Amino acid sequence: MSANIFPAHTFLDIASAVYEKGYCVLEDALPIPLLTALQSHLQNESDLEFKAAGVGRGLEHVREELIRQDQIAWIEGESAAEQQWLDWAALLKVSLNQQLFLGLFAFESHFAHYRIGQFYKRHHDAFRGQANRVLSIVTYLNKDWQDSEGGELIIYSEDGATIAERVYPRAGTVVVFLSEAFAHEVLPSTRDRYSIAGWFRVNQAVL
Ligand code: OGA
Ligand code: MN
Numbered sequence: 535m536s537a538n539i540f541p542a543h544t545f546l547d548i549a550s551a552v553y554e555k556g557y558c559v560l561e562d563a564l565p566i567p568l569l570t571a572l573q574s575h576l577q578n579e580s581d582l583e584f585k586a587a588g589v590g591r592g593l594e595h596v597r598e599e600l601i602r603q604d605q606i607a608w609i610e611g612e613s614a615a616e617q618q619w620l621d622w623a624a625l626l627k628v629s630l631n632q633q634l635f636l637g638l639f640a641f642e643s644h645f646a647h648y649r650i651g652q653f654y655k656r657h658h659d660a661f662r663g664q665a666n667r668v669l670s671i672v673t674y675l676n677k678d679w680q681d682s683e684g685g686e687l688i689i690y691s692e693d694g695a696t697i698a699e700r701v702y703p704r705a706g707t708v709v710v711f712l713s714e715a716f717a718h719e720v721l722p723s724t725r726d727r728y729s730i731a732g733w734f735r736v737n738q739a740v741l
Contacts (some may be wrong), residue, residue: 545626548710549633552669557689557711559699562738564673564706573705574676575615576645576728582607584647587654599737601725603652604720606644609730619730621641623671636668636734643671643732648685652727654720656690659733660713666738674703675728685723689716703727 539626544563548617551558564572584605588598600736611617620641627638648654660667674688679702689699699710703723711718713733720727 535716541565542629545629546633548626548708552630556692556715557698558709559701560708561704562706563708565622565721566710568622569675571590571615571708572596572730573677573724575613576675581621582645585648586619589692591723600655602654604646604648606646608642608644623732624670630669630734637736638668638734639737640735641732642735642736643730645729646729648723648727649719650724651722651727656717656719658714658717662714664699666735668736669734670711670713671732671734672709672728674707675705675730676703677705683723683725684721685725686721687718688721692716703729
């Protein structure tokens with residue numbers, strides 16, 4: 535793997551923003567070759583097994599559908615594009631550990647497909663005390679997204695009282711935030727919306 539197609543300054547920008555304010559929103563942050571590979575991978579959606587994100591049955595499933603409606607496909611590295619994404623995330627992890635001493639260990643991620651009108655209500659990716667999801671990352675694969683098409687990721691302030699960021703899901707934008715600290719939600723859009731959501735975990739000792 536050639537290091538110079540993954541510009542280190544992107545990783546440094548992410549680390550300093552996370553250090554300063556707990557989150558980072560960076561446009562055009564995904565390397566173009568990686569973005570292009572992921573977009574063409576998605577176009578062969580037949581290879582990918584998207585499943586409803588809510589995994590419960592019956593009433594539990596109905597309850598989950600009120601919260602989130604996207605379809606997801608976990609990324610296991612089974613194609614070159616997926617492997618390229620995992621390689622990039624691994625380099626980001628090393629850089630964040632060097633800069634911020636976060637002790638990030640494992641990484642998991644999935645593609646998400648929101649159809650027209652679908653949403654993910656306000657939620658946290660992790661809860662204080664129990665979770666080992668430390669840092670969330672989201673990136674977008676949607677070419678030529680217009681603001682009028684909606685689909686924003688709303689990031690609430692740490693105290694939950696105000697909106698800190700409204701992020702349109704434009705191709706190449708990368709969002710990183712502390713999983714326990716920031717509630718967020720996905721607003722409905724007037725167009726199919728594709729993202730990757732991932733989580734860096736710490737290695738939790740069994741006590
Ligand atoms: C998630 C999530 C945000 C997005 O999957 O947990 O918050 O913009 N996704 O797709
Ligand atoms: Mn989330």
